[in-house]
Amino acid sequence: MSPKARARRGERRTRRRAAAPLDPFTLAALKAHVERLDHERRELGPDYQDHGVLFCWEDGRPPHPDTITRRFKKLAAAAGLPEIDLHDVRHSYATAGRDAKIDWKALSHRIGHSDVAFTMKQYVQTDLEADRQVANTLAELIIGGSLTSFEITETDREAG
Numbered sequence: 001m002s003p004k005a006r007a008r009r010g011e012r013r014t015r016r017r018a019a020a021p022l023d024p025f026t027l028a029a030l031k032a033h034v035e036r037l038d039h040e041r042r043e044l045g046p047d048y049q050d051h052g053v054l055f056c057w058e059d060g061r062p063p064h065p066d067t068i069t070r071r072f073k074k075l076a077a078a079a080g081l082p083e084i085d086l087h088d089v090r091h092s093y094a095t096a097g098r099d100a101k102i103d104w105k106a107l108s109h110r111i112g113h114s115d116v117a118f119t120m121k122q123y124v125q126t127d128l129e130a131d132r133q134v135a136n137t138l139a140e141l142i143i144g145g146s147l148t149s150f151e152i153t154e155t156d157r158e159a160g
Contacts (some may be wrong), residue, residue: 035056037056073086108120
């Protein structure tokens with residue numbers, strides 16, 4: 001049966017759980033969050049609605065996705081960050097990885113892709129400064145020491 005047919009029938013494929021190494025700050029924050037969830041679960045006892053999710057209301061119910069989006073926008077605004085959609089965080093993450101010169105294969109794996117080319121094509125915004133550096137480096141390699149700086153004047157443009 002095709003994945004689309006399964007989806008139409010309401011069947012879900014079981015997702016494979018993979019280990020995701022975390023930095024110490026994120027790991028500590030996540031650990032504190034899980035401890036708080038455990039406390040809430042104990043406090044409510046049988047009234048706790050365990051849906052097996054990491055982010056939920058105090059009684060275990062998962063929030064509506066729009067609630068997460070609104071909260072994200074409020075937190076980003078409070079931090080003085082530019083307004084972006086929550087989905088765009090993935091693009092920003094990939095772009096920051098690229099700018100930090102992180103290995104493309106490791107970055108692609110990190111965001112859950114098996115194809116590095118897909119990651120490069122879909123999730124990384126164009127970087128004008130990087131493009132400029134490529135042009136300058138290649139020109140230096142091809143032309144060598146004869147590179148000089150010059151300006152194209154309005155007169156040159158009209159004559160060209």
